[in-house]
Amino acid sequence: xxxxxxxxxxxxxxxxxxxxxxxxxxxxxxxxxxxxxxxxxxxxxxxxxxxxxxxxxxxxxxxxxxxxxxxxxxxxxxxxxxxxxxxxxxxxxxxxxxxxxxxxxxxxxxxxxxxxxxxxxxxxxxxxxxxxxxxxxxxxxxxxxxxxxxxxxxxxxxxxxxxxxxxxxxxxxxxxxxxxxxxxxxxxxxxxxxxxxxxxxxxxxxxxxxxxxxxxx
Numbered sequence: 001x002x003x004x005x006x007x008x009x010x011x012x013x014x015x016x017x018x019x020x021x022x023x024x025x026x027x028x029x030x031x032x033x034x035x036x037x038x039x040x041x042x043x044x045x046x047x048x049x050x051x052x053x054x055x056x057x058x059x060x061x062x063x064x065x066x067x068x069x070x071x072x073x074x075x076x077x078x079x080x081x082x083x084x085x086x087x088x089x090x091x092x093x094x095x096x097x098x099x100x101x102x103x104x105x106x107x108x109x110x111x112x113x114x115x116x117x118x119x120x121x122x123x124x125x126x127x128x129x130x131x132x133x134x135x136x137x138x139x140x141x142x143x144x145x146x147x148x149x150x151x152x153x154x155x156x157x158x159x160x161x162x163x164x165x166x167x168x169x170x171x172x173x174x175x176x177x178x179x180x181x182x183x184x185x186x187x188x189x190x191x192x193x194x195x196x197x198x199x200x201x202x203x204x205x206x207x208x209x210x211x212x213x214x215x216x217x
Contacts, residue, residue, distance in 0.1 A: 100165055100208050101205060101206070103165075111189075113181065113183070114179070114181055121174065
């Protein structure tokens with residue numbers, strides 16, 4: 001049985017800029033706008049068409065049954081439309097040098113289903129992925145259990161974010177990732193007052209000069 005209900009998601013976006021090529025950086029925030037400058041590095045982050053702010057209150061997360069509507073379903077039957085999706089756009093200034101971006105994304109909620117999609121560079125032919133069911137089924141192909149499927153999804157997301165930090169973004173370019181989220185009703189620890197749940201997520205953006213490398217800690 002479908003349990004599409006709306007709850008609140010609070011995303012905490014924390015942005016950091018560093019560069020081995022320059023000795024200083026500044027952080028500027030005006031009217032909810034996040035702009036980052038490290039000597040010549042200048043990047044603006046967008047969530048859909050809105051400039052990414054440090055705290056985002058997103059409404060529209062839907063409860064679904066992951067096993068019934070993903071693993072056991074052959075048709076979307078509204079599942080694709082139930083996903084809360086956002087385009088994360090990394091907009092590099094024309095005056096910026098090459099940059100690389102590392103994104104960290106933290107969630108502690110077992111019921112929160114997260115899908116990252118690498119949409120690539122934005123151009124006039126850009127069209128985001130919207131058939132999430134087919135996309136998920138490709139990721140989980142061969143998984144015999146829900147746990148195995150979710151592990152494959154976790155590895156996919158990790159792979160997407162790991163690949164981003166190796167890409168050199170040119171001045172004037174826009175790189176796009178899609179973030180899609182659902183809530184799995186069957187994974188709730190307790191269903192008491194579950195519609196009042198609020199979820200907090202943390203996004204960390206690290207940026208360096210494109211000729212530098214991120215150092216794994």
